[in-house]
Amino acid sequence: MRNSMKVAKWEIKRNLKNKSFVIGLFLTPLLILAFGFLGSLFGSDSESTEVTIFVNDQMNVFDLMEETADQYDLDWVLHQTDLTENEIQEELENGENTAYIFLNSESLESGAIPVYTTEDMPSSFSSEVNLLAGPLQQQRISQLDLTDEELAIISTNVLFEEVAVDEIMTEDGQESVLEENPLENIVPGLFAGIILFSIVITGMMIFQSASQEKKDKIAEIILSSVTPSELMNGKIIGYFVLGIIQVVVLLLFVVPFAAFKIDEPVMEYLLVPETLLLVLIAILGYLLFASIFVGIGATMADMSTSGNFQGLVMMLPFLSFVLIAPVLSDPSGLVAKVASYIPFTSPGVLIMRLTVLEEWPWIEILIALAVLLISIFVFMKLAGKIFKVGILMYGKNATPGEIWKWIRS
Numbered sequence: 001m002r003n004s005m006k007v008a009k010w011e012i013k014r015n016l017k018n019k020s021f022v023i024g025l026f027l028t029p030l031l032i033l034a035f036g037f038l039g040s041l042f043g044s045d046s047e048s049t050e051v052t053i054f055v056n057d058q059m060n061v062f063d064l065m066e067e068t069a070d071q072y073d074l075d076w077v078l079h080q081t082d083l084t085e086n087e088i089q090e091e092l093e094n095g096e097n098t099a100y101i102f103l104n105s106e107s108l109e110s111g112a113i114p115v116y117t118t119e120d121m122p123s124s125f126s127s128e129v130n131l132l133a134g135p136l137q138q139q140r141i142s143q144l145d146l147t148d149e150e151l152a153i154i155s156t157n158v159l160f161e162e163v164a165v166d167e168i169m170t171e172d173g174q175e176s177v178l179e180e181n182p183l184e185n186i187v188p189g190l191f192a193g194i195i196l197f198s199i200v201i202t203g204m205m206i207f208q209s210a211s212q213e214k215k216d217k218i219a220e221i222i223l224s225s226v227t228p229s230e231l232m233n234g235k236i237i238g239y240f241v242l243g244i245i246q247v248v249v250l251l252l253f254v255v256p257f258a259a260f261k262i263d264e265p266v267m268e269y270l271l272v273p274e275t276l277l278l279v280l281i282a283i284l285g286y287l288l289f290a291s292i293f294v295g296i297g298a299t300m301a302d303m304s305t306s307g308n309f310q311g312l313v314m315m316l317p318f319l320s321f322v323l324i325a326p327v328l329s330d331p332s333g334l335v336a337k338v339a340s341y342i343p344f345t346s347p348g349v350l351i352m353r354l355t356v357l358e359e360w361p362w363i364e365i366l367i368a369l370a371v372l373l374i375s376i377f378v379f380m381k382l383a384g385k386i387f388k389v390g391i392l393m394y395g396k397n398a399t400p401g402e403i404w405k406w407i408r409s
Contacts, residue, residue, distance in 0.1 A: 050075050051122065053079070056080075058104040192282045
C-alpha cells in the first residue's frame with residue numbers, strides 16, 4: 001500500500017505541474033460562469049419599465065388598486081383623473097407608457113373594464129393589469145346582499161390539481177415523485193452527478209497515462225521498484241484525487257454563482273444526509289470505470305492507434321445518458337429498475353432516480369450497491385491480470401482474444 005501511495009503522489013504532482021491540466025482546471029469553471037453571465041445578459045428581460053396609469057374612479061376603489069400594485073410589486077405610478085373617455089385621445093398620442101382605466105358602475109356590473117394604452121406599452125402590462133380582476137371582483141361581491149357564509153363560499157377559488165398515476169401512493173408502498181421544492185432533491189443529485197462526471201473524465205486520463213508510459217518505455221523502470229498491482233492501484237488513487245481537486249475548484253466558482261442567480265439556500269439543500277449516499281454512488285462508479293480504464297489502457301501501444309474495442313470501452317460511462325428520458329419520465333419503471341442493476345449504467349441511473357424520487361426504494365438501492373461492489377471487486381481482479389501482462393507488451397494493441405487469454409491464465 002505504501003508503494004501505491006507513492007505512485008499516487010507521483011501522478012498527482014506530475015499532473016499538477018502540467019500546464020495543460022492546470023489551465024483546464026480553471027478554464028472549465030470560468031467557461032461555465034461566462035456562459036451563465038452571457039445567458040443572463042442576453043436572455044434577461046427582468047428590467048421592468050415604469051408605467052403611468054390614470055384612473056377615472058367612480059367606485060372609490062383607487063386605494064384598493066394601489067394596495068394591489070404594492071402587493072405584486074408592480075412598477076406602476078397611479079394617478080386619479082377626471083378626464084373622460086372622449087378626452088384622452090390626444091393624451092395617449094403624446095404620451096409614453098401610459099394607460100387610462102375607467103371604473104364606473106356600468107363597467108363593473110358588465111365585467112368589462114375599458115383600458116386605453118399608448119402604442120409602446122410593455123408586453124407584460126396586459127397580464128399585470130389582470131391582477132386587478134380579483135380585488136374588483138371582491139368589490140362586486142361586497143355590493144350584493146349576501147351572508148358571511150355565502151361570501152366565503154363565493155370568494156373561495158376552485159383549483160384543479162393534476163396528479164399523475166405514478167404520483168399516487170399505493171398500498172404496496174410504491175414510491176411517490178417529489179412534489180415539494182424540487183431544488184431540495186435536485187441540488188444533492190446535481191452535486192453527485194458533477195462528482196461522477198468529473199472524476200470519471202479525469203479517470204480517463206489513466207487510459208492515456210498507461211499507454212504513454214509504454215510508448216516512452218518507462219514502464220519497465222517503474223516496475224523495477226513496484227509491482228504491477230501497486231502501480232495500477234496507485235494510478236487509480238492518484239487520478240481519483242485529481243478528479244476531486246477538479247470538483248472542488250469547479251464548485252468554488254459555480255456554487256456562489258448559482259446561489260446568487262437562483263436566490264435559494266443552495267448550501268442548505270446540499271448539506272443533507274442524502275448527499276453522502278449519492279456521493280458514495282459516484283465514487284463507486286469511478287472505481288468501477290477506473291479499473292476498466294487502467295486495464296484496457298495497458299493493452300494499447302499508443303493512444304493514437306487505439307482500436308474499435310478500446311474506443312467502445314471509453315464510451316461505457318456514457319451509457320446512462322442514453323437512458324435519461326425513460327428514467328426521468330418513469331423513475332420507478334422497468335427500464336430504470338433494470339438499469340440500476342447493470343454495473344455500467346448503475347451509478348448514473350441511481351443518481352438520476354434518487355434525484356427525482358421523493359421516497360427512496362431502499363431495497364433496490366442496497367441490491368444495486370451490492371452489485372456495484374461485487375462488480376468493482378471482479379473488474380479490479382481482471383484489470384490486475386490484464387495490466388500485469390499488457391503494460392510490458394510493446395509494438396501493437398492487444399486484441400480481445402489476447403486479453404481473454406490473459407484473463408484465463
